[in-house]
Amino acid sequence: MRENVEYALAWTSLKFLGLLPRSSARSVGAHLASLLFRLQPRWRQIALFNLQLAFPGSTEAERSKIVRDMVRNLGWLAAEFAHLPQYNRGNIEDVIVLDGFENFAAAENQGKGVLFLTGHMGAWELKPYAHALYHRPIYFVIRPINNPRVDALVNRYRSGSGNQPIEKKHAARAIVKALRHGGVVGILADQNAALEDSVFVDFLGIPAATTTGIARMARHSGAPVVPVYSYWDSVLRKYRLRYEPALTLTRTDDEERDIRDYVVQFNEALGSYVRRFPDQWFWVHRRWKTRPIGEDPIYPDLRLETVASEPQTHEAASVGGKR
Numbered sequence: 348m349r350e351n352v353e354y355a356l357a358w359t360s361l362k363f364l365g366l367l368p369r370s371s372a373r374s375v376g377a378h379l380a381s382l383l384f385r386l387q388p389r390w391r392q393i394a395l396f397n398l399q400l401a402f403p404g405s406t407e408a409e410r411s412k413i414v415r416d417m418v419r420n421l422g423w424l425a426a427e428f429a430h431l432p433q434y435n436r437g438n439i440e441d442v443i444v445l446d447g448f449e450n451f452a453a454a455e456n457q458g459k460g461v462l463f464l465t466g467h468m469g470a471w472e473l474k475p476y477a478h479a480l481y482h483r484p485i486y487f488v489i490r491p492i493n494n495p496r497v498d499a500l501v502n503r504y505r506s507g508s509g510n511q512p513i514e515k516k517h518a519a520r521a522i523v524k525a526l527r528h529g530g531v532v533g534i535l536a537d538q539n540a541a542l543e544d545s546v547f548v549d550f551l552g553i554p555a556a557t558t559t560g561i562a563r564m565a566r567h568s569g570a571p572v573v574p575v576y577s578y579w580d581s582v583l584r585k586y587r588l589r590y591e592p593a594l595t596l597t598r599t600d601d602e603e604r605d606i607r608d609y610v611v612q613f614n615e616a617l618g619s620y621v622r623r624f625p626d627q628w629f630w631v632h633r634r635w636k637t638r639p640i641g642e643d644p645i646y647p648d649l650r651l652e653t654v655a656s657e658p659q660t661h662e663a664a665s666v667g668g669k670r
Contacts, residue, residue, distance in 0.1 A: 354496040361504070364429035369442075372426035380422030394630035396646065401551040402625070416626035420469070420579065427473045431504050436480050443470070443477045443577065443586035451482075451590040454571035460526030462565055462572045464594075466537030466617050467629035469577035470586050475533050476508045477588055478575075484509030485531040488518050518560070526568045533575070534561050537617050537628075539636045546607050547639060550614045551621060556637035562609035565596055572596060572609075574616040578624045591616065 364372040384391055391414055398410040427442070434442060454461050463485070465474065475487050487505070489512045492498035502512055513521045513532070522532050536558060537550075545556040565572050571593035580587050594612050599605055621628045635645045644650045 350494045350496060353494050354500065357497045357500055360425075361429045361500070364426050365432070367426075369426065369430055372429060373423045375422075376424075376426035376429075377419045377422035380418045380425065384418050390631045393633060393646075397630045397632075397634065398625070400553055400635065400645070401621070413626050414630065417628070417630055420627060421629075423579070424470050424472060427470050428504060431473070431476050432507050434476065434480065434508075439477055439480045441585070443473060443588050444583070445481060445590070446587045447590040447592075448481075449590075450592045451573055451575075454573050454593040455529075455531070457571055458529060459568060460529050460570045461531045461593075462526070462561055462570050463531060463533035463575045464536055464561060464572050464613055464616060465533055465575045466535050466620075467632070468537070468620060469579060469624070469627045471535070471577065472505065473586060474575065474577045474588055475510050476505070477586075478531075479508035479510050484511065485533055486511050486513050486521070486525045487533040488513050488515055488522070488535070490515045519564075522564055523568065526564070526570045532564075536561055536613055537634070538632055539634055542637055542640070545637065546610055548607065548610045548614050549618075550634065551618050553635055553645075554639075555614070555635050557610050557614055559606050559610060561613065562606045565609060566598055566602065566605055569598075572613070574613075574620075576620050578620075578627050 364376060367375060394414045394417065395410050398405065398413055402410070451461065463475075465471070475485055478485060487510055489502075489505075491514055492501060505512065513525075525532050540556045540558040542556060544560070545558055547554040548557050549555070550557065561572065564570070573593050574591040575589065577586050577588050579585075594609075594616065596609050596612070597605070633646055636649070638644060
C-alpha cells in the first residue's frame, strides 16, 4: 500500500507540474519545496550545519540565505524534471545553453570514452538530458530508488532523450564496456562514501570519505575525466551546462598513490564549483558522515547516538548487577 501511495504521489506531482507552463511550474515547485522544508526542519538544520563547516567565516544570515536559495532551486529542479518529456533539440536552447563544449569535444576525440565528473549541482537531472539532445546520449550511474514503481517512473523521464542508466551495484563492468566503445559515463561523485570504498581527501577544507571508483576507472581505461556542472544564470535567465577542461591525470607505478592524487583533483574541481555557486549545491546531504576509524562523528545527532550505543563500563555494569 505504501509503495502504491508513493507512486501515486510521484505520478500526480510530475503530471501536474508538467501540465503547467514552465514558468508557473517553477514557481509552484519553489513554493512546494519551501513547504516541505518547513515540514521537515531537520533538513534545514543539516544544511545550516554543513554550511557552517564549509564556510566557518560566514554569518548566520548568509547561511540562511544560501539555504533559502537552495530550496528554491530544488523546486525549480522538480519543475524542470517534470518538463523533460517536452524538451527536444528545437527548444532545449530556451532552457539551457552549452558553455565550454570544446573541452568535452577535445576529450571525446581521444577515442577512449569520457568520464563526466559531476555532482548534485544546479539542475543535475536536466544536465545529461540536455547533453543528449545537443550531442548524443550518455550512460549515467544511479542508485535505484527503493520503491521500484517510482524508480521505473523516474528512469522513464531520465531516459527520454536516449540516455541509459547503469545501476551502481553493477557499474564496474558496464562502465568498462561503455568506455571501450567510446561512450560517455556520468558519475555523481559528491556524496559520502562507505569506509571500505573510499579515501579521505579534503572537500571544502574538511577530510571527506570520497569514492575511488571513478579514479580507478580512469586509471584502468585511460579515459579522460571532464568536470561537468550546471548552474542558473540569473542574467541570461537560463541554465548553463559547463564543461571544464579534462583533468591532468598522471599514471605512475604506484596505483594507490595515483588513485589518491586523482581523488584530490576531483574534490578540488567539485569544491571550486560549490564555492563559486554555494546556493546551487545540495547541502542537505551529510557529506562528512563517514569518519576514519576511531574518530568521533562530526554531526551532533550522530555523536549522541554513538554515546548512547556505547557499552557500559565494568563499574556501571556491576552496579546494575547489584540492583
